[in-house]
Amino acid sequence: MKAVITVIGHDQIGIVAKVSQLLATLKVNITDISQTLMSGDFTMMLMGEWDDAVVDFDKVKQGLSDLGTETGLDIHIQRQELFDAIQKL
Secondary structure, three states, rough: EEEEEEEEEEEOOHHHHHHHHHHHHHHOOEEEEEEEEOEEEEEEEEEEEOOOOOOOOHHHHHHHHHHHHHHHOOOEEEEEEHHHHHHOO
């Protein structure tokens, strides 16, 4: 499974570390990542890939949602095929 994950929120120490640690715990490999600061706000977009037999999409989504709540960040995940289809519209 491949998915696009976005993280947006007020800049704070450890955002990349927290997101990457969670994904590593869930056996999600980060295959591409981009991040920037815009007027004090942090934005990150990354591609994650994992084996569906090891962890399902809903578990990854819930973990990211929980992390977003804990950190005050807006974290979203979309299956790559859905992301690609939306971009073609």
